[in-house]
Amino acid sequence: MSKNKNTIDRRSFLKVSTAAGGGMVLGFSIFMSGCKNDEVVKQLIPEIIMPDNWVTMSGFIKVGDNGVVTIMSPNPEIGQNVKTSMPMIIAEELDVDWDNVVVEQAPLDTEKYERQVAGGSQSIRHGWDALRQAGATTKAMLITAAATQWGVDASTCTASKGVISNANGETLGYGEVASAAALLEVPDPKDVKLKEAKEYKIIGESKRNVDLKGIITGQPLFGIDTREEGMQFASVLRPPAFGQKLISFNDDGAKAVNGVSQVFQFGDKIAIIANSTWAAMKGKKEIIAKWEAPELAESTAYHDKTMMALLDSKVEPVRNNGDVSKAFAEADEVIERTYESPFLPHNCLEPMNFFAHVTEEKVYLKGPVQTPQWQQGRVAEILKRDPKDIEVHMTRMGGGFGRRLYGDFGDEAAEISSIAKVPIQLQFSREDDMTAGTYRVALKYKIRAAVKEGKISGYHITEAASNSNMYGLIPNFFPAYAIDNYRVDNAKFESNITTGAWRAPYTNFLAFAEQSFFDEVAEILNVDPVKMRLGLYENAKKNKDDNMQWDPDRMAGVLMLAVNKSNYGKAKDGVYQGLSVYYSHNTHVAEVADVEVINGTPTVTKVTCAVDCGIVINPIAATNQIEGGIIDGIGHAMYGDFSFVNGKPSADNFNKYRMIRSGEAPKIDVHFVENGLSPTGLGEPSLPPAGGAVANALYKATGKRIYKQPFVKEVEVLG
């Protein structure tokens, strides 16, 4: 690669700027100027010289005349690293040098891309075939173009690192044949050969986050960083408690704040428009509003009572195998436990925000949203516009965790811009973010096991939930199939506290309940918890059907890997270990938590984690996801405390809501199962088992079983 810094003249700089939609160029230009990175860094993130011209090969790929390749990343980036890993998959089949690849975030385009959603750990799993196909198809076209130029048969040519070679030893770079290749007919997918896993050169290599340089130098990558011509800043005053309605308000004080230009009501909310974020937030504090209380102002005591009653009510099962009533009627012993969890805020570190510019011609939306297509549809409806007029651009997101699936902030931004008739950036304060809702659903589980002759003969779990129950295939997760007489009941109540998906929906708590329960059952039955699980997995094989997603052998595989790597059962004195094994979001995970008592406080010192996610696309990033999920899982299980009094949330900022911090995160040791199977997602799966592993270890250290989150409120010494 040329090191000549002067190859970027203003003309090509501008061209790149258009092609790259802005974001890339900033990171780029900074590093082009008198770069004196040391060798390590240069190796990890080489400089890229931009071409003069690009040829668009497909919705995913642009080839530059100097051989540099731009790969479009279709899905929203919330920190799960898809902006790096999805392009890696394309680059692999395209056979380009990763050091010559530029990645761009694609905007919402329903014609070019499928499923532009970040959620359910599905980006990689769904994209796997399409992305490989996209890379391989373009490569085939480039080879055909080169072969035609040489007058040889394409099958005699090969490509590697962006260079095509023929049998005579002649070579052509992708950049030299891209224009000709783009005019060729796109080959039939079945004629395009995909690589075998053993041929991979990029997949399976640790590649640095493509936005890494921008992140560590403070480049404007996030929604909150959006700055557009003529833009104003908006804040919104919402009802202070759920269920309240706006009666009247006085905005004299707000209008007197320097910089505030408009104040208006929309729905039960009030928008404040100003020339800075600070002025908008300050203006909001000056508004005196009167709110009408709802008939039922919901408090946590009411939620708890309602859900406890649901656990004992008669409900229809969503899954019912064998004869559960008989198993319980004939049981030698019935073990019953109830597990409880609160509503939880998402607390993405970047508070919700969105940019909107609504004009007669079009609606321009830009910001952090996990579901751009959904956003487009809803804004079309709210503003009564043709969806075609609505452009949605995605920025990098300062965390998602499910919160940015809902796009309510984008809807509000569009509505505000349309009323204010100026381009605005809507910015939530932390207080808005923590109190405006869409929380994790509050859940309670009652789990009962029938025991006959020392074995589990029946299993009955009842879920009581706020607003919505576990959905889709969750009732089919382990221990479904593993126990012959097996029943899942769902019950819910309507709450006016808004709820939604929260990283690993339902399983983020269900796994804790179930894995704590199995640990206790094993103790009561006096069997080894590892052997008990292996026996259950074995039993599941005979009950297998088409809806069974978890795989008994893969489950046993991660279990044994974690057991071996952690020395489970053979830990040295003073180390208390807890085990948890779970399948969620198509990935099998086993975790062993080590607890040691340090200065009188039981402390999680280490978590050993075994993961089966099939092929690991990008090991360094995959490990990061696993570590983050475990720390997140432990943090919320230990500290996540949130409640309501008369519809008002108990906490509105980090001084009242405890989150896990540096020094509270244990060492984490991650091991991947190598099996060459199709890759599954990693954004969520390591979180669900963490709580159970820790609770089971804490039990050994303290003698106290934990049935409720947050743990700090249950076990005094945890403080």
Add this chain to the structure above:
Amino acid sequence: MAQFNINVNGVDHSVDVDDDTPILWVLRDTLNLVGTKYGCGIAQCGACTIHIDGAAARSCSLPIGAASGKKITTIEGLSEDGTHPLQQAWIEHDVPQCGYCQAGQIMTAAALLAENANPSESEIEDTMHGNLCRCGTYNRIKAAVKTAASRT
């Protein structure tokens, strides 16, 4: 409104803002230096960390007057081109997930290393305690700080 003369990343600026405006919003909205992030506004998360005369400070909770006549450094000015030992260590360890907290993390760590070139594990943890990472990259942050310290 009042006039304030401040020096940010070696450049003098004169800004006209209300005297209760936090430094954070002057940086982000007036000077368009958006690398410094907003996370809580009450000195609880560290996303807004900058240096004032070399010491780490939470810019969300200091009014602009606190910067008068002082030298402010933001993430954009920590090094000319991302070559601060911490930034390099961040690349080696591929620290960020969403990345939002990372500017604040780096600025907190940079002030620590400037004062104590060889911090112990618990000194690192204590200093970094004020910086939240919702994605849970704490272990990599610690490892990267150690790597950078070993090079300085």
